[in-house]
Amino acid sequence: MDISRYEDHGQFCSGHAACGGCVEALTMRVILNEIGPDAVGVVAPSCTAVILGGYPTSSARIPFIHGLIETAAAMGTGVKRGLAAQGKGDTTVVCFAGDGGTYDIGIQALSSAAERNEDILYVCFDNEGYMNTGGQKSSSTPHGAATGSTPLGKATVKKNLIEIMVAHRIPYIATASPSHLADLAAKVRKARAIRGMKVLIVVIPCLPGWGVADDSAVRVARLAVESGVFPLMEVENGTTWRIASEQTRPIDAYLASQKRYRHLSDGEREALQAEVDAGFARLKALEAINPG
Amino acid sequence: MNRMLNDDLQLLNGNHAVAWGVRLAGPDVAPVYPITPQTPILEKLIAFQAEGKFDCDLITPESEHSAMAAAVAASATGARVFTATSSQGLMLMHELLHYASGARMPIVMFNVNRTPAAPWGFWPDQTDSLSQRDTGWVQLYSEHPQESLDTVVQAFRIAEASELPVMVNHDAFYVSHAVEPVSVPEAKAVRDFLPRRERSLWLDTGLGRSIGAPAGQEAWHASRREMDAAMARVEGLTREAGRLWGEATGRAYDVLEAYRMEGAQQAFVTMGSMAGTAREAVDRLREAGIAAGMVRLRLFRPLPAAALRAALADIPVALVLDRNFSPGMGGIVHQELAAALYGHGGPRLHGFLAGVGGINVPVERLEALAREYRDAAPTHAPIWLE
Numbered sequence: 001m002d003i004s005r006y007e008d009h010g011q012f013c014s015g016h017a018a019c020g021g022c023v024e025a026l027t028m029r030v031i032l033n034e035i036g037p038d039a040v041g042v043v044a045p046s047c048t049a050v051i052l053g054g055y056p057t058s059s060a061r062i063p064f065i066h067g068l069i070e071t072a073a074a075m076g077t078g079v080k081r082g083l084a085a086q087g088k089g090d091t092t093v094v095c096f097a098g099d100g101g102t103y104d105i106g107i108q109a110l111s112s113a114a115e116r117n118e119d120i121l122y123v124c125f126d127n128e129g130y131m132n133t134g135g136q137k138s139s140s141t142p143h144g145a146a147t148g149s150t151p152l153g154k155a156t157v158k159k160n161l162i163e164i165m166v167a168h169r170i171p172y173i174a175t176a177s178p179s180h181l182a183d184l185a186a187k188v189r190k191a192r193a194i195r196g197m198k199v200l201i202v203v204i205p206c207l208p209g210w211g212v213a214d215d216s217a218v219r220v221a222r223l224a225v226e227s228g229v230f231p232l233m234e235v236e237n238g239t240t241w242r243i244a245s246e247q248t249r250p251i252d253a254y255l256a257s258q259k260r261y262r263h264l265s266d267g268e269r270e271a272l273q274a275e276v277d278a279g280f281a282r283l284k285a286l287e288a289i290n291p292g
Numbered sequence: 293m294n295r296m297l298n299d300d301l302q303l304l305n306g307n308h309a310v311a312w313g314v315r316l317a318g319p320d321v322a323p324v325y326p327i328t329p330q331t332p333i334l335e336k337l338i339a340f341q342a343e344g345k346f347d348c349d350l351i352t353p354e355s356e357h358s359a360m361a362a363a364v365a366a367s368a369t370g371a372r373v374f375t376a377t378s379s380q381g382l383m384l385m386h387e388l389l390h391y392a393s394g395a396r397m398p399i400v401m402f403n404v405n406r407t408p409a410a411p412w413g414f415w416p417d418q419t420d421s422l423s424q425r426d427t428g429w430v431q432l433y434s435e436h437p438q439e440s441l442d443t444v445v446q447a448f449r450i451a452e453a454s455e456l457p458v459m460v461n462h463d464a465f466y467v468s469h470a471v472e473p474v475s476v477p478e479a480k481a482v483r484d485f486l487p488r489r490e491r492s493l494w495l496d497t498g499l500g501r502s503i504g505a506p507a508g509q510e511a512w513h514a515s516r517r518e519m520d521a522a523m524a525r526v527e528g529l530t531r532e533a534g535r536l537w538g539e540a541t542g543r544a545y546d547v548l549e550a551y552r553m554e555g556a557q558q559a560f561v562t563m564g565s566m567a568g569t570a571r572e573a574v575d576r577l578r579e580a581g582i583a584a585g586m587v588r589l590r591l592f593r594p595l596p597a598a599a600l601r602a603a604l605a606d607i608p609v610a611l612v613l614d615r616n617f618s619p620g621m622g623g624i625v626h627q628e629l630a631a632a633l634y635g636h637g638g639p640r641l642h643g644f645l646a647g648v649g650g651i652n653v654p655v656e657r658l659e660a661l662a663r664e665y666r667d668a669a670p671t672h673a674p675i676w677l678e
């Protein structure tokens with residue numbers, strides 16, 4: 001199992017401001033190194049922006065514009081078009097945003113950029129809540145998870161961003177996990193080579209937000225993949241589906257690894273298991289009818 | 293074909309005049325979202341592009357919010373950027389307006405002044421842009437189509453020299469859709485007038501510099517001090533642009549226009565298309581032996597306070613005509629003028645809410661006003677004109 005190989009060209013610097021043990025910083029390291037120096041970034045207010053650092057420092061070697069929370073895709077558009085108008089159309093434009101900035105307040109701009117098939121790589125660091133503001137729910141927060149604004153557990157299911165993006169027929173959509181870094185690096189490499197809109201959703205078990213132990217975020221991310229809660233998948237052009245990970249274990253260990261599910265009753269746990277099973281089966285069915 | 297028109301004259305409405313100015317200024321990128329009564333600007337630019345006469349990347353995002361976000365980001369790469377909007381669109385951009393000026397992006401935006409909802413209305417009213425006065429944008433107000441063309445070109449020069457965004461405004465329909473003969477300058481004259489300048493900060497690979505990153509208190513404070521210093525240069529830059537434009541085209545501009553102010557005993561003070569009515573009223577009053585004049589404010593932000601004080605220094609009465617409304621306070625130009633004059637003496641001020649909602653203000657009404665308020669003590673509360 002190749003879990004950690006990626007090349008480090010020093011594109012992401014140490015001394016950044018992430019919580020100790022945060023896997024978002026780890027995934028940023030992989031992504032920025034894979035993207036390389038010929039790139040310009042856009043970041044929405046989020047943990048990512050904090051990790052990139054405040055003026056006059058930056059943990060990234062490439063320049064970033066620290067945009068507004070709902071503007072990542074629109075600013076990515078502007079950067080790309082501005083560079084292209086000046087003969088620099090080959091420069092990669094990467095947008096970083098959280099799930100709040102993507103699933104919620106930024107979805108309008110994201111949908112518009114996708115519809116225009118803008119040549120940008122949009123990365124959503126999906127920690128399933130508004131962590132920068134202290135851990136409130138977003139529309140990406142899963143059913144049952146407790147957050148600052150859903151203390152009894154969220155009553156509704158996680159928004160299905162993948163299928164929303166699929167409906168836009170963009171060239172590339174993928175999910176990735178900090179537990180599978182070589183896979184993440186390969187997906188970034190693949191996305192970089194594609195012209196048009198690319199969306200990458202990376203699961204980020206958040207230490208304070210999910211109630212995860214400092215040393216276990218990678219393990220929790222792996223459990224998310226293996227239990228089928230967060231499958232590793234790719235969809236190309238809306239028509240070619242690939243579900244690369246298998247559902248190899250029940251969700252019990254995944255739920256037990258975090259505090260946000262500890263209020264659940266056995267019945268609620270079973271209901272969640274049934275939801276995850278149904279969701280995974282649906283994906284496999286979509287893969288079967290969309291083999292490319 | 294109108295035989296009275298010279299070769300360089302075209303019959304253009306205000307919005308098409310703006311589009312001509314933009315075509316000549318040659319922005320690299322223009323993200324624009326449609327809204328009445330701005331849309332003819334966008335449509336004309338698209339038509340120019342389709343004819344192969346306008347080499348600009350026109351982006352059509354899903355909202356003005358994203359249009360301004362894309363404008364900021366494109367400007368951040370060093371590109372020359374234009375956008376246009378009106379009313380609801382401008383107000384939707386509000387968050388980005390602060391960002392654009394804070395990040396020192398020399399974007400030029402044309403705003404067509406229109407009533408803000410509710411209730412819905414499509415009428416000339418400057419409340420939309422005046423309520424953005426604290427966003428750090430330079431604001432200019434145009435009276436007629438020719439001035440709109442001339443000013444949008446000058447705006448690029450002012451923006452790029454100050455590294456501040458510039459908003460040019462004209463009134464809905466009265467200017468945006470009014471057709472007049474407009475002189476379209478030579479492309480070369482505009483190119484010479486608008487040389488490309490090196491920016492002091494832009495996003496590029498290999499530079500490792502970011503824009504807009506969270507700043508500590510000292511750095512944030514310094515950013516506003518620098519904006520303040522830049523704003524302080526804008527009045528001079530606007531004068532310079534107006535003078536050089538005059539040398540190039542024969543049409544010079546200043547930060548304000550003083551009309552028949554020699555020996556005036558009272559003056560109307562206004563902005564935008566209302567000046568046309570006021571000018572006519574001044575002529576009639578002068579004919580009737582009443583020494584009236586008019587000051588038309590062209591640059592509103594930064595407010596040319598000293599120039600206003602000088603223009604009104606020896607005038608006993610000033611009648612401010614505001615086609616805008618700040619509920620709870622009244623007319624915005626009135627407030628601004630009162631602040632500029634405070635402690636400096638100056639005329640007795642009267643503030644009129646004139647034509648709010650686009651209602652007609654006849655010349656006779658202004659003539660009567662001048663007679664009525666000739667000897668009146670200053671009024672502090674706003675006065676509604678029916």
Ligand SMILES: Cc1ncc(C[n+]2csc(CCOP(=O)(O)OP(=O)(O)O)c2C)c(N)n1
Pocket residue numbers: 045046047048069070097098099100101102125127129130131132133138
């Ligand atoms: C218009 C606006 N509303 C609210 C905020 C406050 N805000 C800053 S970060 C944030 C949460 C972001 O959550 P998410 O995108 O999920 O990123 P995370 O912090 O979890 O990394 C919010 C609400 C803002 N910056 N702008």
Ligand code: SF4
Pocket residue numbers: 017018019021022023024047127131132204205206207208209
């Ligand atoms: S709050 Fe969560 S996502 Fe944000 S830096 Fe800390 S661990 Fe990472």
